[in-house]
Amino acid sequence: MHTVVAIKQVPDTTNVRINPETGTLIREGVPAIINPYDLHAVELAVRLKEHFGGKVTVITMGPPKAAEALIECVEQGADRCILITDRKFAAADTLATSYVLARAIEALQEEGPIDLYLFGLQAIDGDTAQVGPGVATRLNVPLISYALHIESIDPEARVAVVHRKTERGIEVLRTRLPALLTVLKEIAPVQRAPLPNLIRAARYKPEVWSSTDPVPFDQDQIGIRGSPTVVGRAYTPAPRQAGDIIRVSELGLQECVKRALQNVQASGAVDLASIVDAKRPTDGNGGEHS
Amino acid sequence: MTDETAVKRIWVFIEQEEGRAHQVSWELMGAATRLSKELEGSQVEGVLLGYNVAHIAEEAYRYGASRVYLIEDPVLEKYRNLPYSVGASKLVQKYKPEIFLIGATTLGRDLGSSIATRVRTGLTADCTELAIDPNLKILAATRPTFGGNLMATILCRTHRPQMATVRPRVLPLPEPLPTATGELIRESLDLSEDDIPVKHVGFIPREGGLNIEYADVIVAGGRGLGSPDGIKLLEELAGLLGGVVGVSRPLVDAGWISYEHQVGQTGKTVRPKLYIAAGISGAVQHRVGMANSDFILAINTDPNAPIFQIASLGIVGDLYEVIPELINQVKAMQQGTERS
Numbered sequence: 249m250h251t252v253v254a255i256k257q258v259p260d261t262t263n264v265r266i267n268p269e270t271g272t273l274i275r276e277g278v279p280a281i282i283n284p285y286d287l288h289a290v291e292l293a294v295r296l297k298e299h300f301g302g303k304v305t306v307i308t309m310g311p312p313k314a315a316e317a318l319i320e321c322v323e324q325g326a327d328r329c330i331l332i333t334d335r336k337f338a339a340a341d342t343l344a345t346s347y348v349l350a351r352a353i354e355a356l357q358e359e360g361p362i363d364l365y366l367f368g369l370q371a372i373d374g375d376t377a378q379v380g381p382g383v384a385t386r387l388n389v390p391l392i393s394y395a396l397h398i399e400s401i402d403p404e405a406r407v408a409v410v411h412r413k414t415e416r417g418i419e420v421l422r423t424r425l426p427a428l429l430t431v432l433k434e435i436a437p438v439q440r441a442p443l444p445n446l447i448r449a450a451r452y453k454p455e456v457w458s459s460t461d462p463v464p465f466d467q468d469q470i471g472i473r474g475s476p477t478v479v480g481r482a483y484t485p486a487p488r489q490a491g492d493i494i495r496v497s498e499l500g501l502q503e504c505v506k507r508a509l510q511n512v513q514a515s516g517a518v519d520l521a522s523i524v525d526a527k528r529p530t531d532g533n534g535g536e537h538s
Numbered sequence: 539m540t541d542e543t544a545v546k547r548i549w550v551f552i553e554q555e556e557g558r559a560h561q562v563s564w565e566l567m568g569a570a571t572r573l574s575k576e577l578e579g580s581q582v583e584g585v586l587l588g589y590n591v592a593h594i595a596e597e598a599y600r601y602g603a604s605r606v607y608l609i610e611d612p613v614l615e616k617y618r619n620l621p622y623s624v625g626a627s628k629l630v631q632k633y634k635p636e637i638f639l640i641g642a643t644t645l646g647r648d649l650g651s652s653i654a655t656r657v658r659t660g661l662t663a664d665c666t667e668l669a670i671d672p673n674l675k676i677l678a679a680t681r682p683t684f685g686g687n688l689m690a691t692i693l694c695r696t697h698r699p700q701m702a703t704v705r706p707r708v709l710p711l712p713e714p715l716p717t718a719t720g721e722l723i724r725e726s727l728d729l730s731e732d733d734i735p736v737k738h739v740g741f742i743p744r745e746g747g748l749n750i751e752y753a754d755v756i757v758a759g760g761r762g763l764g765s766p767d768g769i770k771l772l773e774e775l776a777g778l779l780g781g782v783v784g785v786s787r788p789l790v791d792a793g794w795i796s797y798e799h800q801v802g803q804t805g806k807t808v809r810p811k812l813y814i815a816a817g818i819s820g821a822v823q824h825r826v827g828m829a830n831s832d833f834i835l836a837i838n839t840d841p842n843a844p845i846f847q848i849a850s851l852g853i854v855g856d857l858y859e860v861i862p863e864l865i866n867q868v869k870a871m872q873q874g875t876e877r878s
Contacts, residue, residue: 259684342663346655373684375803376663381619381651390735391619393648409739414644416555420740427735476660476697480671480678482690485822488829488848493841496855504853505863508835509871511851517811517833518755520779521871 249302249403251293251364252356253326254349254383255286257310257317258373282317285368285433287324292398292436293366294325300403302363303327305356309337309348315454322449323441329452334459336471342374344474346382348465353387355463363403365428369394380430387428392421395429546580547635548573549699551626552598552606553645554586555617559594561711561752562641566704567601568712569668570639573677576670580636583607587625589615592722599720601712606720607633611727616738617645623652625727630657632725635699637677639668642703650703660694661701666708666826676700682803682826705807707751708830750799755781756810756831758801759789760824762817762838762857766794771861772816778868784808786824802827814864816857820845837861 259278282290293304306321308314309332318329332352340348356362365387367380377393384391396418397411406425411418413432429435441449459465468474491511496504513520548570553560563584570582584603586594588610595606609625630638630653638653640646642664654661667680671693677700680691694700750756757776759768772783784801785794801808803823813831818824820836820843828834829848836849837857846852853860 341660342651343654343658343660372804374663375683376651376661377647378651378654378661378663381648382655384619385623385652385655391648391652392736393619394644411742415744417744418742419738420742422737422739424735476658477662477692477694480691480693482683482688484687485682485689485826485829488834490847491850491852493846493849493852493854495841496853496859501855501859501863502867504855505860505867508851508853508864509867512812512833512835515833515850518779520868521874 249296249300249363250305250361251296251302251366252305252307252353252362253286253289253293253321253366254379255290255306255308255317255321255368256283256371256373257281257308257314258283258371280313280316282320283368283371283373285370285372285431287368287438288433288435289366289368289429289431290321290324290326291438292431293364295436296364296401297325297327300401302403305330305362307332307349307352307356309333309340309345309352315456318454319449319452322452323445324438325441325445329454330457331454332457336459336467339472339475340470341475341477342376342378342382343476344470344472346379346386347469347474349379350383350386351463351465352457353383361426363406363426364401364408365389365426367428367430369430369432377430380428384428390423390427391430392423392427393430395431396434398435401425543634544579546577547633547637548577548580548582549635549638550582550584550598550603551638551640551646551649552584552586552594553641553643554588554591554594555645557588557591557594559597560641560643560645560706562643562646562704562706563598564601564714565706565709565711566639566641567598567603569704569709570637571602571712573637573668573670576672577636577675581605583635585626585629585638587614587622589613595720595722597714599718600714600716602715602718604720605723607723607725609725609727611729613727613729613731613734617649618734618736618738619648619652620734620736621727621729622649623656624729625725626653627656628727629725630699638699638701640701640703642705646703650701654701657699659697659699659701660692661703662692662694663703665702665704668702668704668709677702687822707809708807744798750782750784750801751806751808753782753808753810755779755812755814756784756801756808756828757781757814757816758784758786758818758828759816759857760786760818761788762819763789763794764817766792768817768858769795771858775814775861775865775868778865778872779812781810781812784813784828786818786821815845815849816861818845819843820848 370377396413399409401408552563584598584606640650662679671678679702809830836845
């Protein structure tokens, strides 16, 4: 079974700081990590390889530094890693990114059959969740996003049953293979890398593809030229007007709580006293679907 | 007579399941109506796909659509990416809308990317604000990025439609106009079940059915709870107020409570009437999910916690003292009402 996983190296957004003067990101000192969802996609691919045999190929589009992320994938158990890197790819939006990844996958398809494509649900730096669905659409393969669990997979019969998480519950979907899944973290717990993988990764050098070699990408569809969206303006979120701050140590507990409830009542947001038979929004469908 | 091809169509995808419209569709209809006032020659229209769903068009007119494009087909009975994206893309190619808005639900995020890819246009995900750029007369779609640390306004200058998704509850629900009517345009899909490689073979309904996005009152806790037992205290207060429990991400990561309760950038966006934040420091990733709440009551032992910067009222104190006292005083108020 051959699985292709697409990953992204991202800044660890929990450590991102903003320069308050300029409103721009301070990138120095922000560690780069494998997008957390993508780790689980790689793990799933490795688990499938252990079960069915076959291989795991990992691809990423990014700066040369993204090779680090690919080497981590080798530690996890990936067999082959491809770094698609070229200054011409820079400033790609999701449409241009899905073009590059889909075109790269088409080139891999020419080398031999692929049974499954895995993407993380979304990247934590952009949170768009668009690239996986975009690639599935371009490759014209079935898409299952928000994949939670693989109930069964049969590479011989070319069919899989996958659980997909939605707001209302879990859809159980049967799909033809090859298919493209965008996965949630629950799809496969990440395990510690075994020693032989670490040894192999220490010496591993990812393949590097440019915008012309070995795949002649359409230069009109990549990077900024291939991106219909542009950032018009970026700024730090405007703070909401802060209200009073009262201290239990100064006013005492009872007085603080009394003032808080008076403030809530006076705001008219809710009438606390009237909520006796409070309706709890427990209907999974009715509340959302008016 | 209006020139059909000159109309700038602002489209809203009307999300429905089992014949019921998702409220985010009407929130978007309200946004589309506001955009339409800024964009000369524009009109607001709905796109409705499904099976036996024509009745929803009537609702769409009341929320501001002057026209609804409807594709009804048995293969559309339950959402699947292929038939929905093929159907919606076909409508886009035929009627050439200027703007196309979709709810950023699991369905909408799945569908939106596929439509944008099929018609080769730009899609801005999870917007929190939509406007018409006054000079360029195009959609200015603003979204949080880098984990909510930065807001970016995205433009799609040359490709059409300009597409955007917006999360539920980010935009207010407009008042419906009970007498409004509109025009229904039916189109066909021309796909058969054999063309569709994905089949629904089962459904496991969500346990508990928590619906935090549409709760009026949320009692939320963060790291300051210190132990999973603190959640019981939040539940007691939430129960009294007819609300639900929310949490910041560390509590979900620690496995104290399920993801459904998580508020913030990687959780749910909420805009309740009352949001009580107990022991939540207020990192930006949490704030982007709740800063639109009507009244924010923050309780924290640290007077410098960022949550106080957005709180309508802040109490510097120990939540294990303040919440039990809130429970006492709310009970007293409610008993007072019952007696009177």
